[in-house]
Amino acid sequence: MDQKGYVMAGTSFLLLIPVILISVSLINFFQGENEMIDQSIHSEKVSFAAGDIKRNIPILARETMLNISLSLIDDNKTITNSTESIKTQLQLQINDLTATYNNQNMNVSCNVDSIETSPHDPFLIEFDFTLNLKTENLKHEEKLSRLVSIEGMPDPLPFLKCRPYGSINHDNVRISYGTSLSSYLESKNIDNSSYYENASSPFIIKKCPYEPYQSHGSNETMKNCQSNGFYHYSNDGSCYLCRLESKETCEHFGLEVFLQPVPVSNSNYSIIINGPCSSDHVIFGIESYMGHSLAYDIKNETVYFLFLDEGHGVKYGIN
Numbered sequence: 001m002d003q004k005g006y007v008m009a010g011t012s013f014l015l016l017i018p019v020i021l022i023s024v025s026l027i028n029f030f031q032g033e034n035e036m037i038d039q040s041i042h043s044e045k046v047s048f049a050a051g052d053i054k055r056n057i058p059i060l061a062r063e064t065m066l067n068i069s070l071s072l073i074d075d076n077k078t079i080t081n082s083t084e085s086i087k088t089q090l091q092l093q094i095n096d097l098t099a100t101y102n103n104q105n106m107n108v109s110c111n112v113d114s115i116e117t118s119p120h121d122p123f124l125i126e127f128d129f130t131l132n133l134k135t136e137n138l139k140h141e142e143k144l145s146r147l148v149s150i151e152g153m154p155d156p157l158p159f160l161k162c163r164p165y166g167s168i169n170h171d172n173v174r175i176s177y178g179t180s181l182s183s184y185l186e187s188k189n190i191d192n193s194s195y196y197e198n199a200s201s202p203f204i205i206k207k208c209p210y211e212p213y214q215s216h217g218s219n220e221t222m223k224n225c226q227s228n229g230f231y232h233y234s235n236d237g238s239c240y241l242c243r244l245e246s247k248e249t250c251e252h253f254g255l256e257v258f259l260q261p262v263p264v265s266n267s268n269y270s271i272i273i274n275g276p277c278s279s280d281h282v283i284f285g286i287e288s289y290m291g292h293s294l295a296y297d298i299k300n301e302t303v304y305f306l307f308l309d310e311g312h313g314v315k316y317g318i319n
């Protein structure tokens with residue numbers, strides 16, 4: 001090799017250096033890209049899991065409340081701590097759901113922290129959760145709060161109160177008390193209990209749309225409210241979670257519904273003056289009190305009526 005040859009070889013080598021450097025950095029770049037793709041696959045999985053769990057939580061929460069309520073109504077069960085019962089059953093459901101994600105290099109858990117009636121709206125139950133998601137290189141914790149409506153759910157309170165006094169049934173729309181309610185009232189030495197023989201009340205909770213409530217002073221409105229079986233806001237009536245525990249009143253913002261005495265003929269109605277107040281928290285209360293009869297509809301000589309005391313009269317616009 002002559003002198004020129006060495007120079008060429010040296011130059012070639014020098015020329016090769018940037019090529020080597022570029023190659024190395026390209027290798028690094030592709031490796032980095034692979035890591036990024038890996039991470040984004042993981043985070044896609046994580047966000048899919050998180051989304052799926054968040055979507056399913058309110059559905060599972062409502063299902064759990066419904067199952068418990070139906071077990072009280074149809075299977076004669078009782079519970080003493082509704083939030084604990086719901087929490088335990090719901091946690092099992094959620095564990096089943098999160099378990100489906102725990103085999104894909106991911107660890108998912110969701111804990112039911114608390115359950116309470118919304119202080120702003122007794123038709124809503126607030127569920128609080130903590131969601132945890134872990135992968136090799138990602139850790140995510142999130143506090144969640146979901147409001148679940150109780151509209152469309154059955155009311156267990158009448159069954160829990162009246163069952164010891166006789167048979168009480170429902171057809172998924174209304175509750176038929178038979179003689180159970182009148183016997184229950186009689187056992188408390190309440191006058192005129194017999195007006196509630198064969199009484200009925202709504203089975204399903206539906207929020208009354210007639211607001212302000214004073215508008216019930218119109219017979220037409222009261223008739224529509226009663227025939228639809230609407231529930232009302234009430235500071236005295238119990239919330240749904242306490243109804244599951246057979247409580248007719250509680251410290252939470254609650255609900256009220258009217259129990260409907262069986263309609264009577266015109267001539268029979270003319271002798272009815274007062275009877276146990278038809279509001280459910282009064283009827284099922286420790287100290288039931290009387291109300292005045294209020295006829296809100298007359299159809300074919302049949303009178304539809306309620307008993308309302310002065311306080312409820314004022315609330316619902318009845319003078």
Ligand SMILES: [Zn+2]
Nearest residue numbers: 208210225230
């Ligand atoms: Zn109403």
Ligand SMILES: [Zn+2]
Nearest residue numbers: 239242250252
């Ligand atoms: Zn309550």
